[in-house]
Structure formats: structure tokens, C-alpha cells
Amino acid sequence: MESFHGEFYDGQSSRKYNVRVTIDELNNELNIVHETGEEESWAIPDIRVTHTGDVTEVRPHYYPEKLLHIRENNFRKEIRGLLHTKNYDGWYHKLVYAGLAVHILIALSVMGIAAAVYWWVLPEVAEHAVSILPEAYDHQVGTNIYDNMILYEEIDSGKTALVKSFAEELKFNTERSPEITVVTSKEQNAFAVPDGHIIIYSALLQHMDSYDELVALLSHESSHIKNRHSMKLLCRNLAGYLFISIVFSDVNSIMAILADNANTLRSLQYSRGFEEEADMDGLQMMIDNNVDPEGMTKLFKQLKKAHDVSLPAFISTHPLTDQRIEYIRKKIESSQFKAGDHPQLEKIFNEIKK
Amino acid sequence: MDNIILDPPPPAAKPLTHYNLNFHGQGGKYFGIVIINWLLTAITLGLYYPWAKARKLQYLYGVTDLNESRFSFHGTGAEMFKGFIKAILIFAIVFAGFFLFLWLRMPFIGILFFYGGFLSLIPLAIHGSYRYRMSRTTWRGIRFGYRGNRGELYKKFFKWIFFTIITFGIYGAWLAMNLRNYVLGNVRFGNLEFKYKGVGGDFFWLNIKGYFLSIITLGIYIFWWYKELFDYYVNNLSIHDGDRVIHFNSTARGGQIFGLLIVNLLILIFTLGLGYAWIVTRTMNYILTHIELSGDINLDQLSQTETPYTDATGEDVGDLLDFGFVI
Numbered sequence: 001m002e003s004f005h006g007e008f009y010d011g012q013s014s015r016k017y018n019v020r021v022t023i024d025e026l027n028n029e030l031n032i033v034h035e036t037g038e039e040e041s042w043a044i045p046d047i048r049v050t051h052t053g054d055v056t057e058v059r060p061h062y063y064p065e066k067l068l069h070i071r072e073n074n075f076r077k078e079i080r081g082l083l084h085t086k087n088y089d090g091w092y093h094k095l096v097y098a099g100l101a102v103h104i105l106i107a108l109s110v111m112g113i114a115a116a117v118y119w120w121v122l123p124e125v126a127e128h129a130v131s132i133l134p135e136a137y138d139h140q141v142g143t144n145i146y147d148n149m150i151l152y153e154e155i156d157s158g159k160t161a162l163v164k165s166f167a168e169e170l171k172f173n174t175e176r177s178p179e180i181t182v183v184t185s186k187e188q189n190a191f192a193v194p195d196g197h198i199i200i201y202s203a204l205l206q207h208m209d210s211y212d213e214l215v216a217l218l219s220h221e222s223s224h225i226k227n228r229h230s231m232k233l234l235c236r237n238l239a240g241y242l243f244i245s246i247v248f249s250d251v252n253s254i255m256a257i258l259a260d261n262a263n264t265l266r267s268l269q270y271s272r273g274f275e276e277e278a279d280m281d282g283l284q285m286m287i288d289n290n291v292d293p294e295g296m297t298k299l300f301k302q303l304k305k306a307h308d309v310s311l312p313a314f315i316s317t318h319p320l321t322d323q324r325i326e327y328i329r330k331k332i333e334s335s336q337f338k339a340g341d342h343p344q345l346e347k348i349f350n351e352i353k354k
Numbered sequence: 355m356d357n358i359i360l361d362p363p364p365p366a367a368k369p370l371t372h373y374n375l376n377f378h379g380q381g382g383k384y385f386g387i388v389i390i391n392w393l394l395t396a397i398t399l400g401l402y403y404p405w406a407k408a409r410k411l412q413y414l415y416g417v418t419d420l421n422e423s424r425f426s427f428h429g430t431g432a433e434m435f436k437g438f439i440k441a442i443l444i445f446a447i448v449f450a451g452f453f454l455f456l457w458l459r460m461p462f463i464g465i466l467f468f469y470g471g472f473l474s475l476i477p478l479a480i481h482g483s484y485r486y487r488m489s490r491t492t493w494r495g496i497r498f499g500y501r502g503n504r505g506e507l508y509k510k511f512f513k514w515i516f517f518t519i520i521t522f523g524i525y526g527a528w529l530a531m532n533l534r535n536y537v538l539g540n541v542r543f544g545n546l547e548f549k550y551k552g553v554g555g556d557f558f559w560l561n562i563k564g565y566f567l568s569i570i571t572l573g574i575y576i577f578w579w580y581k582e583l584f585d586y587y588v589n590n591l592s593i594h595d596g597d598r599v600i601h602f603n604s605t606a607r608g609g610q611i612f613g614l615l616i617v618n619l620l621i622l623i624f625t626l627g628l629g630y631a632w633i634v635t636r637t638m639n640y641i642l643t644h645i646e647l648s649g650d651i652n653l654d655q656l657s658q659t660e661t662p663y664t665d666a667t668g669e670d671v672g673d674l675l676d677f678g679f680v681i
Contacts, residue, residue: 009495014544014656016494052424053378053417064428065495065658095390100382103389107628111391246400258626 004075008032011065022069023078047324049079113249122243126235130228138231142195153183156202159352163200166348167218173285174226188306192221209300211342211349212295215286223281231273237267271317279324283331292339293332300324373600374645376637379417381632386632389415404438405431418642420493421653429490437666441674448472475671477511480537482668486539489663499660501538510536527561528554546657547594560586578608588645600649614640
């Protein structure tokens with residue numbers, strides 16, 4: 001049996017002892033003979049072996065302060081072979097010693113799988129989560145948002161009442177008619193809150209030319225409420241954020257930042273998707289009410305004038321106005337509808353404009 | 355020449371020994387560990403984190419050597435996982451208390467409880483992580499140890515925090531040095547004792563100077579500021595055994611730190627973050643090869659004095675609070 005020279009530390013002091021080490025394959029143990037003639041043996045299943053530089057380090061796992069350094073290549077080969085055949089080496093070491101190419105491959109696969117899950121699985125899961133959440137939750141969250149938003153706004157109660165009576169003339173695609181509030185503002189904007197509130201800024205009403213634009217606005221916003229877009233966006237963003245922090249947080253900051261930005265772009269893409277859906281559902285609602293869907297086109301042309309900043313589509317929350325006008329035109333062309341007269345809507349609209 | 359023999363011998367001049375501190379880590383090897391950690395952490399939705407951390411520390415300690423003997427980290431994923439669970443429970447209690455006070459409509463007390471709770475976790479994390487990390491670190495089988503007293507650290511820490519608050523943060527420099535003096539002063543390496551002698555005033559002016567010169571030079575001076583900080587951390591550190599001593603001496607240069615950090619940045623950018631492993635090994639290598647140790651302690655005669663300690667709660671609280679290990 002070949003014996004090797006080893007440096008032995010006894011776990012009591014940092015003094016180095018010279019020992020002879022033999023591997024006893026029959027009894028599956030490591031025998032250590034001290035210069036004093038004393039002997040001890042460590043069972044192979046109890047030892048931990050690490051190779052660093054030219055040193056093979058062996059220690060019993062139950063007392064890791066005792067250790068053996070062996071600087072002979074043959075020992076390294078033999079003990080590795082033994083651990084290998086007896087399978088004490090473990091899957092972890094196989095992975096770690098697999099080499100740079102394998103590691104790069106693993107890194108790229110993790111990134112690829114993470115991207116695929118993120119792209120295709122997460123949105124489904126998040127949407128499913130929304131369908132499980134009771135709508136009462138939307139209302140609770142929405143009421144909170146509404147109360148906070150309205151706190152600093154000046155409500156135009158006269159116009160609010162008029163737009164409400166305007167809305168009562170319409171058949172909505174939601175279970176309940178939306179609650180409408182008009183606030184005084186120079187900004188041309190409007191939005192839907194998850195609890196069914198639609199907030200309209202007065203300047204937007206001022207710039208409308210005909211009643212069908214107001215119908216278009218109300219049908220667009222109520223479609224957001226019907227489809228629970230705010231909740232879906234919230235759940236998707238939350239799921240995306242959680243996923244990214246699990247996959248990337250422990251790696252390093254630059255990857256986390258890249259992933260975060262990708263998440264933001266993805267979220268904007270969702271948001272644009274929801275806007276398009278609201279446009280389409282809104283158009284359908286206009287058609288169901290026998291209102292000329294061209295009102296939607298007119299509304300967007302007006303909004304385009306008001307917000308004349310052209311951001312590239314991929315960093316925008318809304319689709320580009322020209323794109324919207326184009327797909328609305330296609331939808332109108334492919335639909336069968338009959339625009340009727342709506343003297344009552346027209347009358348109320350003229351009062352609003354006063 | 356007989357009289358020379360008759361003269362009393364001169365006081366034994368202690369021979370000055372130089373000790374070698376080396377780092378053998380390789381970016382490629384460390385990359386493998388980081389990537390496998392990443393794979394397993396992602397698959398287990400983060401639960402592998404304590405094991406991943408153990409693997410990283412085991413590698414980095416194992417490739418660092420002092421006088422041709424490697425350091426070892428014996429901490430295990432299981433120990434740190436237990437600590438992780440306890441740390442999460444502690445955080446849950448702080449949050450639960452906060453919400454309880456909110457529910458009782460006492461928001462002011464709630465916020466006080468919340469910040470107080472987090473503040474009081476800091477000494478716990480420092481004490482716990484030092485006790486754990488030191489006792490799980492060995493060199494030639496000799497354990498490191500931490501002999502600080504938790505109650506004492508709490509008292510001192512809150513006193514320093516109080517001074518820092520009433521001086522609008524100026525006392526922060528003294529806090530940092532007092533803390534370092536206390537914590538490192540309680541580190542043991544077998545029968546050897548660490549000592550750090552930082553002075554709050556010096557540290558304060560070093561940072562004021564660094565800050566303003568960095569602004570004036572449009573950021574260029576920042577690398578020399580780092581060098582001065584590194585010098586201050588290293589040169590004030592020493593190891594003692596009675597009247598015998600090992601001195602630490604920094605040989606870092608501002609220009610070298612500039613080169614190191616710029617190349618690190620380029621690696622990070624051009625590998626989209628995948629080159630992180632090389633950044634760690636490059637930085638560790640620079641740090642360890644720019645610390646010189648010399649003195650008159652015989653490192654072959656250390657004795658085992660520190661007891662093992664396996665509770666990693668403090669270590670994990672520190673991770674959750676997200677502050678790095680000081681040493």
C-alpha cells in the first residue's frame with residue numbers, strides 16, 4: 001500500500017506534525033501514523049476533501065478543526081477515484097467541476113428559461129390571480145385611490161351632474177353604470193378608477209366638438225373598468241417584480257437593473273395592450289348604442305393636438321394616436337352599424353359645453 | 355576581546371517576521387460556483403440562498419492563505435437556513451407590531467416602534483454575525499472567535515446613535531470608529547487578540563477632505579479617497595499576544611485602485627453582469643496582496659481557545675438588513 005507524506009494539525013494548536021497517510025480501501029478508511037508511532041483512522045464516508053492549488057485538504061466532518069494537508073499528486077488521484085467510485089463525491093461537485101463552457105451554457109439557459117417563464121407564464125398566472133380576486137377588492141382599492149386623487153382636486157358639481165345625466169342615456173357594457181366626476185383642470189385627460197369611478201378633467205370636455213366624442217370617452221373608460229385593467233396591470237407588475245427579484249437579486253446589481261428596466265418596458269407593453277382592448281370594447285359599446293363610432297377617431301385627433309409629444313411607441317403607456325386611429329378605422333370598416341339620431345344626448349352635450 | 359563576552363547580553367532583539375497573505379481565487383472557478391448557486395436558487399425560488407452563501411464563503415476563504423496554509427469556512431447551509439427562518443420571524447414581529455399600533459390607531463407609536471425595532475436589530479446583527487462567522491472560520495484548525503458582549507454593544511450603540519442624531523450625523527464618523535474599535539477589538543484568533551485603533555476625528559477629516567477634493571476634481575480624487583480609507587482600515591489594525599504583535603500595513607496606491615475599478619466596471623458592462631465572479635476575485639486579490647503583515651508572533655504556536663458557535667441568526671438578520679460584513 002502506497003503511503004504519503006502529510007502535514008497534520010490536531011485542532012489544539014497551529015503546530016504542524018508530519019505524518020504518513022495510507023488509504024485502506026478494504027476497510028474504507030484513511031490511516032494516519034504519527035511520528036510518535038500513534039495511529040488513528042478516519043472512515044472515508046466521514047471525511048471532507050477539498051483541492052486547492054497543489055494541496056489536498058482532508059478533514060473529518062464531525063471535527064473540522066482537525067486537518068490533514070497532503071501535497072502529493074498521487075494521493076489526490078487515488079482519493080478522488082475512491083470518492084468517485086463510492087459516490088461520496090456528489091452531484092454538486094460534478095456541476096462545479098464541469099468547466100467554463102458548461103457553466104456559461106447553464107447561465108444562458110437559466111436566463112433563457114427565466115425569460116420564457118416571464119414572457120409566457122407569468123401574465124397567465126397574474127390574470128388568473130385577478131379572476132380569483134373578488135371584485136369587492138377592486139372596489140376597496142379603487143375607493144382608496146379615488147379618495148386620495150380627489151382630495152386635491154376641485155369638483156365641478158354642475159358639469160358632474162350633466163355628464164351623469166348624459167351617461168344615463170347610454171347602455172353601458174358594465175353591470176353598473178360608472179360613477180362620474182368632473183374636476184376643474186386645464187389638462188386634457190380622463191381616467192377610470194377600479195371601483196367604477198370615471199374622472200374627467202374639464203378642459204377635455206371644453207375641447208370636444210360633438211356628443212359622440214363624449215360617448216367614445218365614456219365607453220373607452222368603462223371598458224377599462226369592465227376588463228379590470230388596473231387590477232390586471234397591478235398583478236402583472238407585482239408578479240414580474242417578484243419573479244425578477246427572486247431570479248436576479250442574488251446575482252449582482254447590474255443584472256438586477258437590466259432586468260428591472262426590461263420589466264418596466266414589458267409593463268408599458270401590457271398597458272398599451274389594455275388601451276387597445278379598451279378602444280375595441282369601447283367601439284363595440286358605441287355601436288351597440290347606435291352612436292357613430294367616428295366619435296372615437298375625433299376624440300383621439302383632439303387628444304393628439306393637446307399632447308403633441310411624439311414618444312416612440314415602446315416607451316409609451318398608450319399606443320401612438322395614429323396607430324389607434326388606424327385600427328379604429330379598420331374596426332369601423334368591418335362592422336355593421338347604423339348610427340341613429342340622439343337629440344337628448346346632443347341637448348345635454350350642448351349644455352355641458354356652455 | 356574577552357570583555358564582550360563578559361558584558362551583559364543586550365535585550366533580546368525580537369526578530370521581525372514577515373507573513374505572507376495570498377489569494378489564489380480564479381474568476382473562472384468562482385464563476386462556476388456563482389452560476390450553480392444561481393441555478394439552484396432560481397429553481398428553489400430562493401430557498402437555496404443560505405446554502406449558496408455557504409458555498410461562496412467556503413470557496414473564498416479556502417483560496418486565501420496565510421503562510422502557505424489556507425483559511426476554512428465551516429458554516430453550513432443548514433445552520434444559515436435555521437438562522438434565516440429565525441431572522442424572518444424577527445422581522446415579522448417588527449412588522450406585526452407596526453401594524454398592530456396602526457390598527458389601534460396609534461400611528462406615532464407604531465412608527466416609533468418600527469424604526470426602533472430596526473435600529474435595535476443592527477447590534478443584534480453585528481454581534482450575531484461576528485460570533486457566527488468568526489467561530490466558523492479556522493486556519494490550521496485554529497478557530498477565530500468573537501468575545502464581544504451583546505448587552506454592552508447595545509448600550510454603546512444606542513449612546514452613539516443618540517449622539518449621531520443630536521449632532522445631525524456629524525458624530526457618525528465617531529460612531530463608525532468606536533464600533534470598529536469595539537468589534538474588531540473583540541476578535542480572537544486562537545490565543546491572539548485583534549486590535550483596531552481608529553480615531554473618530556481623524557476619520558471625520560479624512561472623509562471631509564475626500565468629499566471636497568472629489569467634488570473639486572470632478573470625481574477623480576475619489577480613487578485616492580478610497581486608498582486613504584483602505585489605508586486607515588488596514589494600518590490601524592494589529593494582532594497581539596501579550597507584548598508580541600503583528601502589524602498590518604497597506605501598500606495600496608490610488609492609481610492602482612483607479613485601474614482596478616475602471617476595469618471592473620468595463621467587465622461588468624461588457625458581460626452584462628455575467629463577469630461579476632471575475633470582479634470579486636480581482637478585487638479580493640488586490641486587497642489581500644496589498645496588505646503586508648510583519649511582527650514577532652510565531653504563527654506555529656497558536657492554541658485553540660475559542661468555542662464553536664453555530665447560531666447564524668445574526669448573520670441572516672444582517673443579510674436581510676443588507677449590510678456587508680465589516681472585516
